[in-house]
Amino acid sequence: MAAQNLAPVIIKKKKVVGGDGHHGGAWKVAYADFVTAMMAFFMLMWLLNATTEKQRKGLADYFTPTIPVNRISGGGDGAFGGTSTLSETILPQSGTGGMVALPLPPGTPNDPSAQDASGKDEEEFGKIEEALLGLGGESFEANELLKHIVTKVTDEGLVIEIFETQTAFLFEQDGLTPTDLLVAIAEVLVPMFDLVTNGVAVEAHVRMQPIVARTDRTWEASLGQSQSMRQLLVEEELDSARIKRVVGHADRELVSPNPLDRRNNRLEVILLRSD
Template sequence: MSDDSQRPIVVKKIKKGGHGHHGGAWKIAYADFVTAMMAFFLLMWLLGSVSKGNLKGVSDYFSNPVKIANAGGSGAGESDTVIQGGGNDLTKQAGQVKKGDPPSQTEAAKDKRRLSALKQKFEALMDNKIKENSKLAQYKNQLKLDMVAEGLRIQIVDEQNRPMFKSGSSELESFAHEILQEIAQLLNEVPNAVSLSGHTDASKFAGGAAGFTNWELSSERANASRRELILGGLEQTKILRVNGFGDVVPLDKNNIYNPINRRISIVVLNKEAESDIRSQAGEQQDAPAEANAPAAEK
């Protein structure tokens, strides 16, 4: 029997090989990640630097791109949006995209500011005149200024014992001459046209020529006011309309016999109202040059 302790000891050494080469795929993935991060930060920067109107345009585009495409112009909501819309923009000046607000809107805003400034200036002038002339101070309550749809309205109303005109007549009282001439100077400071209208109370006109009513009286008083404004220096071409309303548009509807219903109303017209009046009167738009050219001789 052999001794096991005398057996040779064999040691097996297993040599493990190193990791194999993985190639460059990780570099491509890393480059894609860096590119995505750069795009993300660029997007954040753009969103932080644009206006709210542009953001709304982008939001509207992704919410309903078909609607934006059909709307035309430069996008949704704002005229300066990033996304350009399709279709035909009727207000465009050149090409497809309109630039800025339509001229009519810009002109309307300028018109409103101009008439508001005229109202403030008129109020300041009347305050100064009242301080300088105690006689004019008693007529302050007869002047009423307000902004209406057609523009700035200046009304001179009657009081019980202080009418603008002699009873049943279109002859102006002395204070009315002075007020109308002061107004004439102010009206020349703006390019706007002017409309004049006369009003009476509901008292029936008595005496005079047959058929002479409050309609005729209000019309004649409006025309007398027109003449006085021109005497005060108002350019004749600025007066666009003169009419009489009789007693059908009372200032005090609860008391149609109230003296304040007898009044002269002067409206400094905004451009839109002026255009409407001219259109109603039958004024035609300028015809194209070809239409106005004389026909060729045959």
């Protein structure tokens, strides 16, 4: 048999690379950064819409550095320009971020000027009340006057209530002429009112008329008495320009369970608040 010419067997190994082979994973890092940035962006949008101005300022203060990045703002658009998304003016980056406090309209409850005026009123009202209480013990006449006076501080101001008793009246039989008692009270009040510049209101209340009365004259009576008290204060040299209101309430605001009780006959002289 003839010898066979055998060719050498050569084995080739091919390295097959698939389409989804490893590319280093850099795209995953970039994608994760993108997702994180988007989440932070939407979180910011939600916070801006779900929080109050005070809360936003608190958040801004938390993330604002306490050490200035640049001592003086150049007013530019760069990193050191001093601008902020919450600021309405260009400010140095001095750790005081957040919204700029704008002046509030006069009379606003949170207005510092209104709060200062209210505090001043409270202090002055307290001094006048102390002065009235201090009259007690000075003389028998002063003690008798204090029996007809009650004071209280309300949202409107310092209310000084002057009332009748069963034996001591504020007006004569005609219902309009002040008695000596009311004149003496006015002589005490006006010098105390001169210690402040607040406006004054005068209001009158009367007791209910008996049913047998043919016509209800409580409105005319209360208005006439408030006008008489206003005139009496002016005669005692209270500046008439300070009197802002004169009102008669008739028998609509009784203080005694008995509508015919003379305790319901009373005057209210009110030192109004400055605001």
